[in-house]
Amino acid sequence: MRSDVSDPMSQQPLETTAAAAELTAFAAWARSVEQLCDLIDALRPLASSLGLPDPSATAWHGQLFGKLRPQAAREPVLVAAVCGGTNTGKSLIANALAGSVISRSIAEAARTRYPVASLPQGLASRIDLAALFPGFTLRPWSSADDAIGSEADGSENVLVWREDRTGKQSARLVLLDTPDIDGPLRTNWQRAECVRNACDVLVAVLTQQKYNDAAVREFFAAAGAASKTVIVIFNMVEWPQQRQKIGGWLATFLAETGIQPAAVYAAPHHSGHAQAGRIDFFAMSECAMPEAVSLCHHIVDHPRERADGSTDVGASLSDFDFDRIKVRAMKGAFRVVLDSGTGVGAWLDEIQNHARDWQQAQQLLANEARVQMELPTAPGKIVWNEIWRWLEPRRSTLDLTVSGLYRRCGSGVLWLARRTGLAKSEAEQREDFSVNELKALKQALADFVQRLEDACQHNSRLAEMLGGVLVDPDRTAWYADLERRHNSLPIVSDDYRAFVRGELDRFSRENPDTVGWILAGLNVGAVARPAITLGLGLAGAAVVPAAAVTAGGLSALVHHVGDIVVGTAATLVGEGALGLTVVGLKPLLETLFANWSAERSRVLAETLHGVVLGGRLEEINRLAAAAARPEVAQARRLLFECRQEFV
Numbered sequence: 001m002r003s004d005v006s007d008p009m010s011q012q013p014l015e016t017t018a019a020a021a022e023l024t025a026f027a028a029w030a031r032s033v034e035q036l037c038d039l040i041d042a043l044r045p046l047a048s049s050l051g052l053p054d055p056s057a058t059a060w061h062g063q064l065f066g067k068l069r070p071q072a073a074r075e076p077v078l079v080a081a082v083c084g085g086t087n088t089g090k091s092l093i094a095n096a097l098a099g100s101v102i103s104r105s106i107a108e109a110a111r112t113r114y115p116v117a118s119l120p121q122g123l124a125s126r127i128d129l130a131a132l133f134p135g136f137t138l139r140p141w142s143s144a145d146d147a148i149g150s151e152a153d154g155s156e157n158v159l160v161w162r163e164d165r166t167g168k169q170s171a172r173l174v175l176l177d178t179p180d181i182d183g184p185l186r187t188n189w190q191r192a193e194c195v196r197n198a199c200d201v202l203v204a205v206l207t208q209q210k211y212n213d214a215a216v217r218e219f220f221a222a223a224g225a226a227s228k229t230v231i232v233i234f235n236m237v238e239w240p241q242q243r244q245k246i247g248g249w250l251a252t253f254l255a256e257t258g259i260q261p262a263a264v265y266a267a268p269h270h271s272g273h274a275q276a277g278r279i280d281f282f283a284m285s286e287c288a289m290p291e292a293v294s295l296c297h298h299i300v301d302h303p304r305e306r307a308d309g310s311t312d313v314g315a316s317l318s319d320f321d322f323d324r325i326k327v328r329a330m331k332g333a334f335r336v337v338l339d340s341g342t343g344v345g346a347w348l349d350e351i352q353n354h355a356r357d358w359q360q361a362q363q364l365l366a367n368e369a370r371v372q373m374e375l376p377t378a379p380g381k382i383v384w385n386e387i388w389r390w391l392e393p394r395r396s397t398l399d400l401t402v403s404g405l406y407r408r409c410g411s412g413v414l415w416l417a418r419r420t421g422l423a424k425s426e427a428e429q430r431e432d433f434s435v436n437e438l439k440a441l442k443q444a445l446a447d448f449v450q451r452l453e454d455a456c457q458h459n460s461r462l463a464e465m466l467g468g469v470l471v472d473p474d475r476t477a478w479y480a481d482l483e484r485r486h487n488s489l490p491i492v493s494d495d496y497r498a499f500v501r502g503e504l505d506r507f508s509r510e511n512p513d514t515v516g517w518i519l520a521g522l523n524v525g526a527v528a529r530p531a532i533t534l535g536l537g538l539a540g541a542a543v544v545p546a547a548a549v550t551a552g553g554l555s556a557l558v559h560h561v562g563d564i565v566v567g568t569a570a571t572l573v574g575e576g577a578l579g580l581t582v583v584g585l586k587p588l589l590e591t592l593f594a595n596w597s598a599e600r601s602r603v604l605a606e607t608l609h610g611v612v613l614g615g616r617l618e619e620i621n622r623l624a625a626a627a628a629r630p631e632v633a634q635a636r637r638l639l640f641e642c643r644q645e646f647v
């Protein structure tokens, strides 16, 4: 989506060239870039859980977060960085280009630890430097040793800056010295990479020894892929004896990196000059690249040649066609981000592919990891007590009469039943129920683990996640945990209470005269004996008992419960004597009992899963749902829109 960014470059109006107009157009994409970054940040933790490598090391991430986001809507300064292997003379060269010693050049390797930026005068107060160089802590320059740092320095990424004191630096040029890309300190490489990502122009410092090292090739290939403009300087050359060889070295370097340099220079090996901080550059006109040269036509048209034939490369930088180089680098960055094989889209593909693996794992668990469990007969009082609780405040005089009558009848029935061994006290019933339920649960646990093991055999993702849990587990601990959790389960939950109240409220509204019917059953033990399949709380298998209540799978159970409740009441109390009918009451009781069973089953299933799987089930669900995350679709839409414009 295009945004209406007000002209962010108004502080320094551009010439009305075609390239300048193109640069202004980038600002319109700043919002899309910002949104894309936010979406990627939101998806990163998920991608990491899916096992994807951290994207921050990828080329697209570097260009998106290190270049496009900071620069799309910002004043288009040209960022030029001196980069290369350790001890190749980068600092010496950066100082020469800046016309001043901004970064100490030292005989030992890997000594420059922090990038040092030379800014045009006035820029620091005009732009937000920290935003231009994300990931760095900005520190004003105090001496040429700032970049050396010390052993005591931590891993903080510092970028030292100062404004140009010569007054010669182009008003839109930011020039940087950078740490090495191949020395022993990895943090140096990373800092150099961050600067490389942000820059438009790279001054590649190569030596005979290092022009073809793997780390060097890799570093510059990324710059080539992102269409940065590259100036190659072969340093420490035996001059002019080795001049003929430079063409060969260069050809290898270019073939390996895909770079087309805008200019190529040789800097002769000269200890005396180097120690005095001086270095000379000789243009290798025989190595010029026709295509790239057009970006720097001034260099060719007006070479900044000195009397001795050397070139003032620092002054040449000011002659660059800034706008065209900037546009090229910005478009190059977009191309890296939008590349269908290696860009953001490929990362989203990976997320979705991994998520699909998890969907398969999820499906397998849903199909396989189910256990049958015979729940013991539930004491009817569990539900009746709830009904009674609801009735108590509503009892009218008439109700009280009826209630008293039935209570007496009921008590008589219970007394009889107990005497004949048919009924137990409520506490005894509950105790029996609890013991039997735990026994059934333990059996289900053993079955469940067996099924999980089988599932792991057929799915590597599951084996990865569950293997550690299932291999040689401390099963005694599981059983103890199961028992502990079971003990602490309330037999009637608050949710169920609320549900009963709601149902009874509804029922009494619709059947104001039938409250008395309920009383008929109060002292009669209603029995629920549900046979339950415990499935995992996964898509398609979620909460089997509850689903079954509505889908008819439990209809047998429901009728069973209803029949027992009502049938017992009729038989023991005497239907004819009391003149009661159970027609209206039956569906209500069915619902109340069936839902108690459904909820109980769900809670037991969750307990069982909790014991064996802990939070892994939620994790599997989360991973399987990754493909459908809205951020993925939104990111794809943004990529599509950008692709229309930039590819």
Ligand SMILES: Nc1nc2c(ncn2[C@@H]2O[C@H](COP(=O)(O)OP(=O)(O)OP(=O)(O)O)[C@@H](O)[C@H]2O)c(=O)[nH]1
Pocket (backbone or CB within 6 Å): 085, 086, 087, 088, 089, 090, 091, 092, 093, 104, 105, 106, 107, 108, 109, 110, 111, 112, 178, 179, 180, 183, 235, 236, 237, 267, 268, 269, 270, 271, 272, 274, 275, 279
């Ligand atoms: N003889 C000679 N010495 C050079 C030349 N260029 C650089 N040096 C020396 O090489 C050493 C390293 O130079 P630096 O400019 O510090 O190199 P660097 O690439 O910045 O090194 P790190 O930042 O430590 O990776 C210094 O002692 C320089 O004086 C050259 O062309 N000839």
Ligand SMILES: [Mg+2]
Pocket (backbone or CB within 6 Å): 090, 091, 092, 104, 105, 106, 111, 112, 178, 179
């Ligand atoms: Mg250095």
